[in-house]
Amino acid sequence: MTVPRPLSSIGIASLGAVLALTHTAHIFTHDKPPVAMLIGAGIPLTIALLIIYAGYWTKQQHYPAQYGTQILKWTVLGGIAIGGLIGTITTHQYLAGDIPHDAGYQLATAISGGALAGFVAGTYNTESHRRLTRFKALQETTTTLITASQKETVCEHCVQFIETELNASLTGAWLYNASRNTLEPAAATTDATDTFDTHPTYTPGNSLSWNAFTDGEVQIYNTVHEHPDRYNPDTVIQSEIIIPLGSHGVLNIGSREPGAFDDVDVTTARILASITENVLDRIERETELQEQREELEQQNDRLEEFASIVSHDLRNPLNVANGYLELAKEDCQSDALKHIETAHNRMETLITDMLHLAQAGQAIEETTRIPVGDTAEAAWEMVDTPSSAELTVTPRTTDYTVISDESRLRQLFENLFRNAVEHGGEDVTVTVGVLDTDSKTGFYVADDGPGIPVEDRDRVFESGYTTNENGSGLGLVTVQRIVDAHGWGVTVTRSTNGGARFEIDTDPEHGEQEHDATT
Known part of the structure; x- marks a missing residue:
């Protein structure tokens, strides 16, 4: 069963509070030397207070609900495991007729240590699972991205991944238009589209997005409202990550909550942006090559057409001229006729070579x-x-x-x-x-x-x-x-x-x- 994230943090903090009260009572109800009291009650009380803080810390994290539930389970099971071990020893002492008078406080100390250890183990397990899940999701998204042939399609997949994995519903991608020197919206989440009437076009110096694009540096804002360069002073976005996509544009990852993104989120966003940039580079190269091929084919077609026309229009009169040249050679011998024959041969060579050149440039099928x-x-x-x-x-x-x-x-x-x-x-x-x-x-x-x-x-x-x-x-x-x-x-x-x-x-x-x- 998945417990809502706030309830998970409350459960952890409540366990810590009960244990803290127990250790506080131990301090006031037992008269022991200071060192013994420090070890027997002071340290356990400190651990209990750490568990209370652990509940608060869990609330501040923007985990999906299932991760908070896992941490709560680990915390409770850790307390039960160590508490059960000490309880077994206490039961043995009871059966032997030698139960200590502060056995209950000993049990509370064991539960405190076990709960804190369980919380640490649960947090580590959760972080490992989050990273592994993100890594697998990145792999799947990368497979999808590398098959895309349009920049807008790449941006759409990228935005969908961010919305799902980072729980950032106010996310969008902007692509750079070199002819206009602007960043123009290319893709956005459904929530972003519903929240904002229109997606802005960024121009030089008018936004944090443009600053990140020109600087080429990732920008992380836990409270956007505190920054004077924000595009919209009344924006509902509280925290935001702005990541440049090289020369192609920027990726804006926004949330309504302040401080919504942790290190795992930032690392994930950086990796995704790097992958996206490489895919956009590949699409741009392929587009340029395709345009060059089309232009070359058009040039070759024009060259072939020109060569065919020249060949047809020149060969006929050239054949006529050669015929009259042969008749002239029968009537007289002149060096001038030899020069004419040389010129005719030169023209024939040029026509033939031009046709060969046109044919050579055609695409090979x-x-x-x-x-x-x-x-x-x-x-x-x-x-x-x-x-x-x-x-x-x-x-x-x-x-x-x-x-x-x-x-x-x-x-x-x-x-x-x-x-x-x-x-x-x-x-x-x-x-x-x-x-x-x-x-x-x-x-x-x-x-x-x-x-x-x-x-x-x-x-x-x-x-x-x-x-x-x-x-x-x-x-x-x-x-x-x-x-x-x-x-x-x-x-x-x-x-x-x-x-x-x-x-x-x-x-x-x-x-x-x-x-x-x-x-």
């Missing part, structure tokens, strides 16, 4: 395990290379596979091969191999051409960058787009033959480390 060696050889066949150029696939690469979009992987190889031929010359040798380092997992494409200067290696993936007067500057940009679409990483370094080596890290979170490599 399906991936499968693709053999790197076979894909590289197939891509080499699609590239217009001099007969003296050579492709070497290392033995390890023959059986090596990656999770990828097959078409996009082949496109990556084609662009790297074209780059090697353009810069390495007609006799270039290109090698495809597997990365064999502790910091990277993936494959590489290396050549024995002139290589890329160290100062230019960070620029080669920039749009329009090229050292070839006939190049479009889009080939390596396309490579970067394909790598990004897969979530990979790409770096350029020097091969042992002095050429360029492009390393494709298919597990960039494993770590990156620049190094000279062998081919």
Whole structure:
């Protein structure tokens, strides 16, 4: 049976009062030496007075009723246990015909000691149980919070937990609006909504909540009415805990009773606020990433549309121009015609590279395990290379596979091969191999051409960058787009033959480390 908390404290105090009266009577009815009286009655009286105070202390705590009942039970059972032990000894003495004349006071002393010990044990047991219960409740709430996808939902769960576990019915959460520089209400308990007509929006310097938010420090007020910076001078809130949620806002935990929160409550609130802040951080990151993905997809869609229009609108007149160029070459031989042909080829290259770039930026929908060696050889066949150029696939690469979009992987190889031929010359040798380092997992494409200067290696993936007067500057940009679409990483370094080596890290979170490599 659960006893109302005030009755539990009254029960403990009443037991102490009865025992105190008994020990006081002992002092006045027995004539003993001072030391004997101090030990026999003074110390027990002090213990009885401590039990009275224990009842008052219990009343001041804001335990739920069941905890007060548990402490009362422990106190009574402690007195009964020790009193029963002494009673057994007294009964034995009585049966032996040697009962002391102050046996009743001895029994009262035993009950006093046992009751105080029971109170201490009950308080410790209650605190342990409270902490364990709070810990389990926090675990359950954390599981709920980490699945939330909206900040307002997180705040609602947080407020519900506070209301249930801390018995704080006037609780609310405010989120920071950066564009307005305000703290705006996001969630509140039912009692708070019913009590206040509207939930205020806090602005700089107008409330304790704003002060806590800007200071980043937990604020605890046992009597809010005594603070001059309170938002509402006539508020019904007596005690309050205000906890910042990082850069996201604040959590206000209020009660109609003064001094309503103890150390366990404050600790619980701090832990919950820390968990809430981390969840809000995660939601904010996910929101930003989603916005970036949507923006990137829109950009890619516009780029693809633009590339398709340009390709269609340019290729037709370009084909017509090539046709007339061939007729002109039959009628005369002129260097001017050669320059026109070069310009036409340049335009064709730009159109093709633009289409490849647009396709490379598209989101990858399906991936499968693709053999790197076979894909590289197939891509080499699609590239217009001099007969003296050579492709070497290392033995390890023959059986090596990656999770990828097959078409996009082949496109990556084609662009790297074209780059090697353009810069390495007609006799270039290109090698495809597997990365064999502790910091990277993936494959590489290396050549024995002139290589890329160290100062230019960070620029080669920039749009329009090229050292070839006939190049479009889009080939390596396309490579970067394909790598990004897969979530990979790409770096350029020097091969042992002095050429360029492009390393494709298919597990960039494993770590990156620049190094000279062998081919």
